[in-house]
Amino acid sequence: MDITIKLFAYFRDGRFKEVASRFFDEGATPQEVITSLGIKMDDVGVIMVNHRHADPAYCLQQDDVLAVFPKIGGG
Amino acid sequence: MADKIYRVNMTDLSTSIEDVPADWMGHGGRGLTSTIVAAEVEPTCHPLGKNNKLVIAPGLLSGTTAANSGRISFGAKSPLTGTIKEANSGGTAAQMLAKLGCKAIIIEGMPEGDGWYNLHFTADGITINEETELIGKGNFAVVDAVAARLGDKHGIISIGQAGEMKMLAANLSIKDPDSHLRSGGRGGLGAVMGTKHIKFIAIDPTEAKVEIADKDAFLAANRVFTKALVDNPISQALGQYGTNVLVNIVNEAGGLPTRNFTSGQFDGHEEISGETMYDIIVEREGKPKHNCHKGCVIQCSQIYNDINKGYKTSGFEYESIWAMGADCCVDNLDQIAEADQLMDDIGIDTIETSVAMGVAMEGGVLEFGDGAEVCRILKDEVAAGSPLGRIIGCGAGSVGRAFGVTRVPVVKNQAIPAYDPRAIKGIGITYATSTQGADHTMGYTIATNLLGVGGSLDPLSKEGQVELSRNLQIATAAIDSTGMCLFIAFAALDDATCLPALVDMLNARFGIGLTADDVTNLGMSILKTEHEFNLAAGFTNKDDRLPEFFDEEPIAPHNVVWDISGEEIDTFWNF
Ligand code: SF4
Numbered sequence: 343m344d345i346t347i348k349l350f351a352y353f354r355d356g357r358f359k360e361v362a363s364r365f366f367d368e369g370a371t372p373q374e375v376i377t378s379l380g381i382k383m384d385d386v387g388v389i390m391v392n393h394r395h396a397d398p399a400y401c402l403q404q405d406d407v408l409a410v411f412p413k414i415g416g417g
Numbered sequence: 418m419a420d421k422i423y424r425v426n427m428t429d430l431s432t433s434i435e436d437v438p439a440d441w442m443g444h445g446g447r448g449l450t451s452t453i454v455a456a457e458v459e460p461t462c463h464p465l466g467k468n469n470k471l472v473i474a475p476g477l478l479s480g481t482t483a484a485n486s487g488r489i490s491f492g493a494k495s496p497l498t499g500t501i502k503e504a505n506s507g508g509t510a511a512q513m514l515a516k517l518g519c520k521a522i523i524i525e526g527m528p529e530g531d532g533w534y535n536l537h538f539t540a541d542g543i544t545i546n547e548e549t550e551l552i553g554k555g556n557f558a559v560v561d562a563v564a565a566r567l568g569d570k571h572g573i574i575s576i577g578q579a580g581e582m583k584m585l586a587a588n589l590s591i592k593d594p595d596s597h598l599r600s601g602g603r604g605g606l607g608a609v610m611g612t613k614h615i616k617f618i619a620i621d622p623t624e625a626k627v628e629i630a631d632k633d634a635f636l637a638a639n640r641v642f643t644k645a646l647v648d649n650p651i652s653q654a655l656g657q658y659g660t661n662v663l664v665n666i667v668n669e670a671g672g673l674p675t676r677n678f679t680s681g682q683f684d685g686h687e688e689i690s691g692e693t694m695y696d697i698i699v700e701r702e703g704k705p706k707h708n709c710h711k712g713c714v715i716q717c718s719q720i721y722n723d724i725n726k727g728y729k730t731s732g733f734e735y736e737s738i739w740a741m742g743a744d745c746c747v748d749n750l751d752q753i754a755e756a757d758q759l760m761d762d763i764g765i766d767t768i769e770t771s772v773a774m775g776v777a778m779e780g781g782v783l784e785f786g787d788g789a790e791v792c793r794i795l796k797d798e799v800a801a802g803s804p805l806g807r808i809i810g811c812g813a814g815s816v817g818r819a820f821g822v823t824r825v826p827v828v829k830n831q832a833i834p835a836y837d838p839r840a841i842k843g844i845g846i847t848y849a850t851s852t853q854g855a856d857h858t859m860g861y862t863i864a865t866n867l868l869g870v871g872g873s874l875d876p877l878s879k880e881g882q883v884e885l886s887r888n889l890q891i892a893t894a895a896i897d898s899t900g901m902c903l904f905i906a907f908a909a910l911d912d913a914t915c916l917p918a919l920v921d922m923l924n925a926r927f928g929i930g931l932t933a934d935d936v937t938n939l940g941m942s943i944l945k946t947e948h949e950f951n952l953a954a955g956f957t958n959k960d961d962r963l964p965e966f967f968d969e970e971p972i973a974p975h976n977v978v979w980d981i982s983g984e985e986i987d988t989f990w991n992f
Pocket of ligand 1: 902
């Protein structure tokens with residue numbers, strides 16, 4: 343299935359900002375996608391799928407948009 | 418030497434130094450300004466009249482070596498909201514006042530004539546001096562003139578043209594260590610200083626130190642506290658990207674108010690994001706990291722240079738960038754930086770003024786996205802005090818009334834900042850119930866609703882939002898009393914060593930024995946003091962509501978409305 347991946351802040355360094363359509367096997371999870379990019383789960387702050395917060399073990403679907411943020415804050 | 422209260426009477430131009438009443442002893446920062454305003458200001462008074470008072474107080478730990486403790490609080494009845502108000506800021510003033518033994522400055526009364534004054538705070542007390550040269554000038558001219566008159570090491574609290582003209586969005590500007598400005602932004606407290614005809618307050622630098630009851634215990638606690646801040650990954654990201662790192666995450670969550678609150682996402686989000694800003698700063702040889710006062714170990718501020726690598730602005734915050742950017746549809750960081758710098762000079766709140774511009778765009782005064790016209794209006798209309806400038810300078814509510822716009826994002830007449838309450842419901846509770854009008858910093862539920870700090874709570878669900886906002890508002894009132902920058906909260910919420918170390922520092926500073934519960938109780942009692950002031954000023958629970966368009970207009974991409982009822986909101990005060 344095809345997943346769009348967006349990375350933010352320093353996760354972009356040496357990787358990419360946004361990749362439309364990268365192929366993963368059915369049933370892939372955010373955690374699998376993230377680790378496949380060489381990002382440590384411990385560094386991940388927020389995962390969103392289609393603009394909603396999602397669990398690392400969420401079952402991704404065709405055409406999902408996965409956004410991965412490190413631990414960030416502000417205000 | 419025990420700390421003192423410094424009172425300035427602008428009616429008869431006299432000053433006095435008083436002992437601190439026993440009731441005020443345990444207070445500092447916001448707790449102290451709100452306690453004094455509640456004790457001495459008639460809640461029904463006209464905020465621009467002679468009966469309002471401007472109270473200035475460093476935090477309980479300001480002036481010590483405690484990391485991030487240099488915040489200063491300003492309190493009064495707000496001319497913008499009619500409620501009690503506390504605005505706090507960095508800069509060098511808090512640390513200097515604390516070292517000079519100042520518990521608080523209370524400025525009262527109003528001079529009869531047209532003359533203007535400056536105040537000079539020295540080790541011997543405060544002098545009131547006539548001021549002519551700087552009247553009508555912006556804040557940067559004040560900073561330059563004080564440096565020429567007294568040297569560049571002085572602390573400065575000043576107002577620009579907006580404060581002189583008593584515009585309701587006028588702020589107080591505080592000099593930082595590099596002679597740039599920080600702002601006590603919200604609620605129009607610059608206008609209150611304007612009514613007193615005080616252009617600026619200069620504070621003498623000093624070698625004095627604040628007294629610490631138990632130095633060893635203080636040092637040990639500060640070591641633990643500082644480590645908690647420095648090790649925190651969010652602190653590290655704040656140092657790199659500043660608060661503007663939030664543009665992309667709030668946009669992704671569909672909560673970035675856009676085009677005067679008609680969408681939750683902005684097409685130009687990348688152009689104005691923290692990531693883009695970082696790249697521009699590095700490319701133009703600015704500084705991504707910068708602190709607003711000595712001793713800050715997080716350093717969320719930055720130096721943003723223009724295209725020719727010359728200084729443009731600093732303290733370039735997410736909320737300012739959102740307001741001028743997404744809310745006004747300006748996708749050009751340089752234009753936003755220009756507007757930010759102009760607003761700092763004029764001395765006007767970036768959030769209120771930019772949201773007012775968004776309402777003016779909807780009212781047809783200028784086009785959405787026209788950043789150049791925004792800058793022109795700031796220079797030619799607001800700074801000059803033209804009728805249009807005064808309407809905009811009195812905030813979003815003022816523009817809505819003048820131009821017949823009903824989509825006016827305010828609570829208690831104060832502009833709603835950078836997080837849409839329809840898509841991030843916890844923050845809607847904070848906007849509705851805050852004692853000071855819409856203000857995200859009063860109870861920053863974004864931490865838990867969006868950022869996964871202090872647990873996580875679905876931003877789109879109604880469940881648990883009142884409780885979340887209440888807990889955070891109580892904690893914030895206490896933190897705002899210590900002189901700590903609110904960004905210590907990210908470490909405090911997730912690192913078990915952080916808050917106990919903060920309590921230990923308070924105890925070591927004053928030789929007392931506070932517990933964590935005492936600190937929570939302090940937060941509660943501050944909120945109640947503020948709430949009672951507002952009730953006595955004529956506010957009711959019906960004022961704790963969001964504008965009706967939030968109930969009626971769904972916001973993309975989630976197509977959600979504000980759906981927390983008045984009864985549910987009112988349970989906030991059940992404590
Ligand atoms: S983190 Fe930012 S706002 Fe807080 S004290 Fe440091 S520079 Fe100032």
